[in-house]
Amino acid sequence: MHAFEQLLHGFAVALTPVNLMWCLVGTTLGTAIGVLPGLGPALTIALLLPITFKVEPTAAFILFAGIYYGAMYGGSTTSILLNTPGESATIVTALEGNKMARSGRAGAALATSAIGSFVAGTIGTLGITFLAPIVVDWALKFGPADYFALMLLAFVTVTAVLGSSAVRGMAALFFGIWLGLIGVDLQTGQARFTFGVPELLDGINVIIVAVGLFAVGETLYVASRYKSGTDEIIPLKGSLWMTREEWARSWKPWLRGTALGFPIGAMPAGGAEIPTFLSYFLEKKLSTKPEEFGRGAIEGVAGPEAANNASAAGVLVPMLTLGLPTSATAAIMLSAFQSYGINPGPLLFESQAQLVWGLIASLFIGNVMLLVLNLPMIGLWVKMLRIPAPLLYAGILVFATIGTYGITQSPVDLVLLYLIGGLGYLMRRYDFPTAPVIIGMILGPLAEQNFRQAMTISAGDWTVFFTRPISATILVLALLALAGPKLLGFWQSFRMPAEPMGGDA
Amino acid sequence: MTAPQVIEPVSQPESQAASPRSGLAVGEFCIALGALALAAVILWQTFEIPVSPLYAKVGPTVMPLFTAFGMGLLGALLMVSALRGGWQTDDEKETTPDKVALVWVAAGLILNVLLISQTGFALASIVLFVCTARGFGSRAIVRDALIGLAFALVAYFGFAKTLGINIGAGIIENLLERVFFGSTPN
Numbered sequence: 001m002h003a004f005e006q007l008l009h010g011f012a013v014a015l016t017p018v019n020l021m022w023c024l025v026g027t028t029l030g031t032a033i034g035v036l037p038g039l040g041p042a043l044t045i046a047l048l049l050p051i052t053f054k055v056e057p058t059a060a061f062i063l064f065a066g067i068y069y070g071a072m073y074g075g076s077t078t079s080i081l082l083n084t085p086g087e088s089a090t091i092v093t094a095l096e097g098n099k100m101a102r103s104g105r106a107g108a109a110l111a112t113s114a115i116g117s118f119v120a121g122t123i124g125t126l127g128i129t130f131l132a133p134i135v136v137d138w139a140l141k142f143g144p145a146d147y148f149a150l151m152l153l154a155f156v157t158v159t160a161v162l163g164s165s166a167v168r169g170m171a172a173l174f175f176g177i178w179l180g181l182i183g184v185d186l187q188t189g190q191a192r193f194t195f196g197v198p199e200l201l202d203g204i205n206v207i208i209v210a211v212g213l214f215a216v217g218e219t220l221y222v223a224s225r226y227k228s229g230t231d232e233i234i235p236l237k238g239s240l241w242m243t244r245e246e247w248a249r250s251w252k253p254w255l256r257g258t259a260l261g262f263p264i265g266a267m268p269a270g271g272a273e274i275p276t277f278l279s280y281f282l283e284k285k286l287s288t289k290p291e292e293f294g295r296g297a298i299e300g301v302a303g304p305e306a307a308n309n310a311s312a313a314g315v316l317v318p319m320l321t322l323g324l325p326t327s328a329t330a331a332i333m334l335s336a337f338q339s340y341g342i343n344p345g346p347l348l349f350e351s352q353a354q355l356v357w358g359l360i361a362s363l364f365i366g367n368v369m370l371l372v373l374n375l376p377m378i379g380l381w382v383k384m385l386r387i388p389a390p391l392l393y394a395g396i397l398v399f400a401t402i403g404t405y406g407i408t409q410s411p412v413d414l415v416l417l418y419l420i421g422g423l424g425y426l427m428r429r430y431d432f433p434t435a436p437v438i439i440g441m442i443l444g445p446l447a448e449q450n451f452r453q454a455m456t457i458s459a460g461d462w463t464v465f466f467t468r469p470i471s472a473t474i475l476v477l478a479l480l481a482l483a484g485p486k487l488l489g490f491w492q493s494f495r496m497p498a499e500p501m502g503g504d505a
Numbered sequence: 506m507t508a509p510q511v512i513e514p515v516s517q518p519e520s521q522a523a524s525p526r527s528g529l530a531v532g533e534f535c536i537a538l539g540a541l542a543l544a545a546v547i548l549w550q551t552f553e554i555p556v557s558p559l560y561a562k563v564g565p566t567v568m569p570l571f572t573a574f575g576m577g578l579l580g581a582l583l584m585v586s587a588l589r590g591g592w593q594t595d596d597e598k599e600t601t602p603d604k605v606a607l608v609w610v611a612a613g614l615i616l617n618v619l620l621i622s623q624t625g626f627a628l629a630s631i632v633l634f635v636c637t638a639r640g641f642g643s644r645a646i647v648r649d650a651l652i653g654l655a656f657a658l659v660a661y662f663g664f665a666k667t668l669g670i671n672i673g674a675g676i677i678e679n680l681l682e683r684v685f686f687g688s689t690p691n
Contacts, residue, residue, distance in 0.1 A: 165592065171540055171579040178547055178572050185554075185565040192565060193550050216614070223610045223640045224602035390641035394634040394649070395656055397610075401617060401633065402626070402660050411622055418614045429602070430536050430593060448568040455563045 003133050010357025014365055019062050022055075023362045026063040027369045030070020035078050035381045038218055038396055041071040042328040042438065046210035047403035049332070052339040058355045060340075062362040064333055065316075069121060069363065072272075072312050073370045076113040076305055077381050080106060081234050089272030089308045092280045096293065096300030101234040103296050111240050112250045112298055113305040114374040120258040120306035121367040124313025127262045128320075128360055132349070135321040139346040144453035145464050147322075149471035151447040153478040154268045154324055159436050160482050168432045176440025177447075179204050187452065199412045206335045206441055208404055210328070212417045213434045215400035217424020219393045224425070226389060233385050240375060250302040253283050257306030265314020268324055272311040279307035313363070320344055320356060323446070328435040331442040530591025537587045540580030547573040609640030627677040630657035 013019060033039040045064050052060050075090040080097035093113060100109040142150070159169030182193045183203030194200040242250065260282070261275040283299040284290055293300055318324040323344035325331035337344050342352060349356055374381070404417045427434055458464035465471050551569040586592050613636025620629035634653025635646055643649055654677075 167579055167582045167586070168592070171576070171583065174572055174575045174579060175543070177568075178543075178576065181569055181572065188565045190554050190556075190565045192554050192569060193547070195550075219637070220607060220610055223606040223637075224604075225600055226603065226606060226641055388643070390638035390643035390649070391652060393641055394637035394653065397613070397637050398630045398634055398653065398656055399660060401621075401630065405621060405626070409622075411618055414618050414621065418618065421614070426536065429597060430532065431597065444568075451568070452563045460563075 003129055006353060006357045007129055007361060009354070010359070010361035011364075013058060013354055013358030014062065014361035019059060019358065019362065020365070022059045022062045023066050023366050024369060026066020027070040027366050027373060028066075030067035030072075031074040031370065031373050031381060032070075032384060033067070034071035034074020034076075035384050036074075036387070036392065037078060037082075037084055038215075038222060038393060040214060040329075041068050042210055042332050042435075043214040043400075044071075045329060045332045045336070046207045046214075047399065049207050049336055049339065050403075050407060052336050057337075057340045057342060057352075058358045060336060061333070061355065061359045062366075064336060065359055065363055066366045066369075068329055068333075069309070069312065069366050070370055070373075072121075072309050073114060073117050073374045074381065076117070076301075076308075077110060077374070077378065078385065080109045080113065080301070081236070081382060082232075082385060089276055089311070090305075091273070092276040092304040093301055093308070095280070096297050098234070099294070099296035100298065100301065105296065105298075106234055106236050107240045108242050108246050108298065109296075109301050110236075110378055111242050111375060112246065112302045114371060114378075115242075116250065116254040116257065116302045116306040117309040117374075118367055118371045119254045120261060120308075120310040121313060121370070122364065123255075123258045124262050124265075124310040125360060125363040125367065127266070127310075128313055128316055128363070131266065131317055132321050132356075132360075135317060136346040136349050139322055142322075142346075142470065143468065144450040144457065145468050146470040146474065148447055148450040148454055149465060149474040149478070150268060150322065150324060151443055151450065153474050153481065154318075154326055154443065155440070155447075156478045156481045157268060158326055158439055159433070165431070166482070168430075169436055172427065172432045172434065173436035173440040176209075176437035177444035179209060179437070180441040180444035181448075187449075197412070199408075199410055204416065204441075205407060205413070206332065206438065207407060208413055208417050209420055209441060210332055210438055211400045211404055212420030213424035213427070213437060214328075215396050216418060216421025217428060217434070219397055220421060220425040221428040222389075222393060224429075233382070236379065236382055240378070246298055249298050252286075253279070253299045253303035254306040256282060256286075257303040257308075258310040261307035261310030261312075262314040265311030266317040267314075268318055268322075268326055272308050272315075272327075275307040275311045276304040279303040316363075320348060320359075321346060323348075325439060325442060328438040331438045334442050528590055530587050530593070533583070533587035533591035533593065537580055537583035540576060540583055544573050544577035544580050547576060606640040606642075610637050613637045613640070625677060625679075626661060627654060627657045630654075630660075 014023065029044065030041065033041065033044045044067050048063070048067075051063070055063075072089065076093045076097065078084060079090040079094035080101050083094050083098040097109045097113065100106065155173055159173045160166035178193070180203075182200055184191050184201055191201055257275075257279040260279050261272070264275040264278075265272065280300055280303065283297075283303040284293045287293065287297060287299050289297065315325075315327050315330050318326060319330045319333065321344075323334065323337075325334045334344060342348065342355075400417070401414065405414055407413065424434060426432075454464055455462075465475060547569060551566050551573055554566050554569065556564045556566055591598075613633040616636065617629045617633040620632060631650050631653040634656065635649045638649040638653075639646070658677075
């Protein structure tokens with residue numbers, strides 16, 4: 001029970017008043033941005049990245065993790081009461097949740113989603129506790145060639161499996177990889193793609209790209225389709241206490257959703273959309289009252305909400321143990337690690353045991369806080385939904401500007417931010433996913449580094465990637481992931497309906 | 506983080522959404538052209554990177570070359586798709602973007618860049634705030650300007666000062682700083 005002992009030490013770290021405060025700030029902020037349309041965890045954490053220069057790593061990551069988990073809880077409130085999913089992972093919740101709210105059962109829908117999130121979040125965090133050390137043992141055997149193969153696999157899965165088109169996903173990814181290449185090559189000191197602009201020598205800051213795509217691009221997109229009418233907010237009706245029947249119909253979907261969400265999140269494919277859709281269809285199939293689906297079936301809220309939160313927990317496993325981010329938020333968190341000079345990966349659990357286990361313990365505590373924040377205090381968040389869109393989006397742009405301009409006070413960065421924002425608008429309009437840009441930008445340089453190390457070790461022998469059993473296996477998996485959906489498409493004309501969204505899960 | 510959009514209970518499978526179209530899709534054509542142009546720029550710039558013979562094995566140009574070829578291939582695939590009628594979903598194709606709204610927001614952004622180093626963050630933010638709110642249909646300019654100012658100041662004193670990032674202070678900021686803290690920054 002090594003992990004258990006470590007976890008107890010983690011609680012000692014997380015339960016100090018200062019860290020509890022960070023956890024509370026994070027979960028509150030996370031819920032708020034989850035509730036507000038137009039704001040997501042990747043954007044929020046990107047804007048808060050400068051905090052890494054001021055506070056110690058444990059505190060910063062407790063804050064970021066609180067935001068990450070909180071956004072998952074908050075997003076469901078918006079889905080249920082407004083029918084406009086705040087997060088891409090809560091699309092499915094809107095299907096049944098909004099119908100429940102319309103028939104006066106908003107309270108029960110919010111309760112089953114909050115309690116389900118709590119159950120899934122807690123089990124998912126337990127999953128991290130016990131799975132992470134196993135992955136670490138395994139990952140210690142990895143060489144640079146294996147890491148490179150693993151990154152290729154992640155590239156393929158985040159682009160080809162998620163979203164509606166592998167080509168568009170890949171194009172977004174390659175654009176991100178190129179952005180990541182800009183600046184001085186750390187190994188040789190050569191400047192690459194700087195076009196003679198001295199500001200570009202240090203590379204493009206991920207904050208600028210994330211804020212440009214997720215705040216500026218999103219605001220432009222919403223503005224282009226916004227017709228000054230207000231969305232209908234369904235008043236909070238119905239008791240927050242679930243009836244005996246609602247409990248009976250909820251607990252199994254929670255557990256099944258968790259069982260789907262955590263493993264899929266923990267795979268290098270990541271992403272919360274697929275497990276939520278799978279959970280929805282599974283519950284529909286297993287339900288004793290399938291006729292209620294489409295008219296407000298509580299199982300259709302309970303299952304996907306649990307799957308969503310469990311996969312959010314799962315994504316942290318490859319992030320912490322392998323340094324492999326599979327969502328935009330995880331990629332931004334990885335850049336926070338880099339800003340501290342910490343390299344996530346198997347050695348993290350040895351060298352930064354206090355940070356890792358403090359973070360995991362804070363996830364347990366954060367889940368409890370979020371349950372309180374999202375049930376008894378739900379009225380507060382409903383009020384936030386009433387902020388008029390003009391003020392909300394104007395505020396988002398002002399904040400985006402401060403966050404970016406504040407880093408260097410350079411108008412060049414601001415111009416770059418707005419240009420990337422314009423690009424983000426076009427990407428939304430032409431159905432390109434945006435998350436692969438961020439993942440490519442963060443993971444691209446790491447892939448290059450591992451590639452070069454592998455080639456140096458093998459003395460320039462290209463076959464090294466195919467002769468090592470681990471990397472060969474992973475490369476085969478990557479090939480399957482790339483070709484698999486196509487092959488499946490030939491087999492059956494029906495495909496998993498995974499609608500691409502803003503991609504900021 | 507997504508745009509408000511109404512969700513239909515049944516998501517359309519891709520095959521249905523991309524109903525058979527023919528002919529050139531102009532928007533998609535431009536996007537594909539942009540991707541190809543980017544690939545060409547990457548390739549051209551890659552040859553500008555000096556390579557020291559010391560690093561002949563995997564030098565600084567290997568990954569850029571890979572990126573250039575990848576981007577080129579994807580651009581070509583996008584071009585094929587654009588020539589065959591494009592890939593935009595029907596919903597997106599039928600929506601005409603609200604150009605007036607876009608111009609207002611874009612104007613706010615451009616004015617912000619021009620003003621921020623001249624007049625300081627607060628004034629530039631007010632302009633950005635008012636323009637954006639106008640783009641979203643708000644007509645209450647005075648109210649928006651006041652909210653924008655309050656927002657900018659909260660951001661300046663709360664966010665920036667706590668995070669220790671320094672935003673270009675201007676007339677309003679310095680005045681308030683003197684009133685509250687008795688000194689001028691920098």
